[in-house]
Amino acid sequence: MKSAVVLLPGLNRDRDMIAALTKISGQAPATVWQTDTEIPDVDLIAIPGGFSFGDYLRCGAIAARMPVMRAVAEKAAKGVTVIGVCNGFQILVEAGLLPGALMRNASLKFVCRQVKLQIANANTMFTRGYQPGQIIRSPVAHHDGNYFADAETLARLEGEGQVVFRYADGTNPNGSINDIAGIVNDKGNVLGLMPHPENLIEAAHGGNDGRALFESALGIAA
Numbered sequence: 001m002k003s004a005v006v007l008l009p010g011l012n013r014d015r016d017m018i019a020a021l022t023k024i025s026g027q028a029p030a031t032v033w034q035t036d037t038e039i040p041d042v043d044l045i046a047i048p049g050g051f052s053f054g055d056y057l058r059c060g061a062i063a064a065r066m067p068v069m070r071a072v073a074e075k076a077a078k079g080v081t082v083i084g085v086c087n088g089f090q091i092l093v094e095a096g097l098l099p100g101a102l103m104r105n106a107s108l109k110f111v112c113r114q115v116k117l118q119i120a121n122a123n124t125m126f127t128r129g130y131q132p133g134q135i136i137r138s139p140v141a142h143h144d145g146n147y148f149a150d151a152e153t154l155a156r157l158e159g160e161g162q163v164v165f166r167y168a169d170g171t172n173p174n175g176s177i178n179d180i181a182g183i184v185n186d187k188g189n190v191l192g193l194m195p196h197p198e199n200l201i202e203a204a205h206g207g208n209d210g211r212a213l214f215e216s217a218l219g220i221a222a
């Protein structure tokens with residue numbers, strides 16, 4: 001299974017994402033730069049975390065307008081699997097590939113800690129390797145992770161099973177509405193989440209709860 005990682009100025013989790021995809025898929029992902037207008041024929045496109053363009057204007061706002069994001073949107077429209085982690089989630093929202101907005105954390109502080117996540121929908125291409133309702137752990141590290149959507153959008157997300165990960169056991173780090181940690185688009189092939197599953201895939205990370213997400217997305221999980 002082939003993958004590609006989008007590289008942008010200011011991202012700092014690209015190496016983690018490349019390492020995770022290499023270890024799990026068995027082959028190094030391609031990398032595409034902000035000015036690229038073509039993305040190779042791959043099964044999964046990953047937009048990693050960090051501080052693209054220094055988080056100026058709004059997190060992800062400038063990156064979302066780079067040429068590479070038009071190529072990502074074209075691939076997503078064709079059904080290619082796309083995952084945006086943290087800043088990647090913010091970029092997908094700013095690019096209009098996912099609904100809602102990521103606002104400043106309710107604490108107005110940068111949070112960097114482990115959270116618990118409930119698998120709110122195990123019937124997606126990203127979570128078929130988990131059990132419904134399963135609780136997993138994941139690191140988070142962000143300043144603007146407070147997911148918000150208007151009432152109509154929220155009702156649709158909840159009603160259509162598009163909420164995939166929810167903060168659990170009171171570990172919501174940012175005040176996001178309905179404890180939302182990750183959502184998919186209406187076609188189910190684009191996932192955005194604030195937690196960093198790529199940082200919990202092996203014993204050296206302290207656990208491998210994040211592994212099944214990539215195995216599912218790459219079609220490796222049962």
Ligand SMILES: NC(=O)CC[C@H](N)C(=O)O
Pocket residue numbers: 048049050051052055059085086087088141142143144145
């Ligand atoms: N780890 C990240 O990707 C951080 C995203 C963004 N820079 C924020 O602080 O919210």
